[in-house]
Amino acid sequence: MIRVIVFLVAVGVLALAAAWLADRPGDVTITWLRWRIDTSVMVLMSAVIAVTVIAVVLWSFIRALMRSPDILALFFRNRRGARGYQAISRGLVAVGSGDVRAARKFAHEVERIAPGEPLALMLAAQTAQLTGDRAAAEEAFRTMAARPDTKIFGLRGLYVEAQRREDMAAAQAYAEEAAKSAPSLAWAGQAVLEFRCAGGDWTGALAALDSNQKHGLVDKPTYRRQRAVLLTARALEIADSERERARALALEAVKLAPSLVPAAALAARLLVDAQEYRKAGRLLESSWKTNPHPDLADAYAHLRPGESARERLTRVETLARQTPGHVESALAVARAALDAREFSVAHMALKPWLAGPTQRVAELMAELEALEHGNEGRAREWMTRALHAPRDPAWTADGFVSERWMPVSPVSGRLDAVQWKVPLADLTQGAGRDADTRPVIDALPTDARPPAPAAPPKPKEQPVVVAEPPPTAAPSARRRARPEPGSRPEAVIPLVHVPDDPGPEPEPAPEPEPPADAPRRLRLFK
DSSP, X not given: OHHHHHHHHHHHHHXXXXXXXXXXOOOEEEEETTEEEEEOHXXXXXXXXXXXXXXXXXXXXXXXXXTHHHXXXXXXXXXXXXXXXXXXXXXXXXXXXXXXXXXXXXXXXHHHHSTTOHHHHXXXXXXXXXXXXXXXXXXXXXXXXXXXXXXXXXXXXXXXXXXXXXXXXXXXXXXXXXXXXXXXXXXXXXXXXXXXXXXXXXXXXXXXXXXXXXXXXXXXXXXXXXXHHHHHHHHHHHTTTOHHHHHHHHHHHHHHOTTOHHHHHHHHHHHHHTTOHHHHHHHHHHHHHHSOOHHHHHHHHTSSTTOOHHHHHHHHXXXXXXXXXXXXXXXXXXXXXXXTTOHHHHHHHHGGGSSSOXXXXXXXXXXXXXXXXXXXXXXXXXXXXXXXXXXXXXXXXXXXXXXXXXXXXXXXXXXXXXXXXXXXXXXXXXXXXXXXXXXXXXXXXXXXXXXXXXXOOOTTSOSSOOSOOOTTSOTTTOOOOOOOTTOOXXXXXXXXXXXXXXXXXXXXXXXXXXXXXXXXXXXXXO
16 A cells, blocks of 8 residues: 555646646757757656667667576576476385385486486485495485584485494494584484493493583483493503592492482492491482392492401391381392391391291292201292292393393393393383283283293393303302403393293192101202
């Protein structure tokens, strides 16, 4: 509306000016080279306007004629660009829908119309991957990695292709280069961290983790936990050669993650070596309140070298009183009481857990029956119950169990994947089963089950078996072996279970004692 009003006002002004000039025609005389022109002002202005228009039109025509090659080139370039864009769009849609024939057709068309364009290179790489041509895909990704505008995309593609052919060295190199070029890339930062952890480069892994935290790739709680894990791994590595440095790293790890049991156990052991017994005791008590664990109980029991078994029992009872009602407290007291031959104390500690005993509870009861009464029948009965009892927590990661804690999973290489929990408890619960009473192997598909062993394991062996403890550990002690600093854990084997395990059985009635002259029956377990 405003434009219409402005246009009408302008036309009215021009009409008034024309009328004003018409009412005042005036005379104009031009003398030039013996030529004399007499005319009016109105005619002269009309002639000037006409000449100006003709000159502008003529100049525009000449200019367009001179620029015609460039105009034609621009027209064909725009037309080719539109065709290339359309071909790229259709090619990407074909790749996404899995249409190999259409994807290959549009890729060839784009290569002919717009070679070297970023989207054209991307379509070529995607089409090569769709058709299974790994060499062509890598060539396209290398071309993209050599260009500044597509470098990150090319490195990402090369990283994926290196992983597919299981060339981890090349994959790490591409991830390192991508993280260096763009530190805020989440996939590159995480890949660098995992590769350095898998190679045991704990110092480099700490640097990568700090870089990820600096660029906002991890939140603060995750950063603190993962840094504590890496510090613990580094401390274990140098515990024999650099004790002062290892102790500082372990204490920092405990400060970052008080619930990290390996860090607390290692820090306490190094403090004991430095004869800082009180500080080690306070550290173990604080960690025990956060996360009761058999390794902490064992370290606390042996806090002062040279103590008798009764003194160790008194110390463990003090620790157990800080977490009353916890199964680890009862197990720690029972273990120390058996070592001290205080059988009544062991009975009192285990009594609340006999209604539904776990494997460790049943094994301790078997040992108690054998030591206190020499009743081999009752001991065998408890060992039989141990075979069918619910499993105790263990160091577990990705379906594998390890005797020792590890900073990364031996299966997937994930940092801080090894957790203290019942093996495969998540899978069992997800299948709608009772994790405490049903065999763990039932939660796995039939084709994923490991082969059954040739013979049932001995009672002293856990159904979830891992590497044997060091030969120096006393068989009667049955406590977890303390990991040697800097040593790597033994190979982890898949979970196995007793074949055709029927589940927990009710406690059988005690058998009558045979006459003294009756022949001895064959022992089931030695």
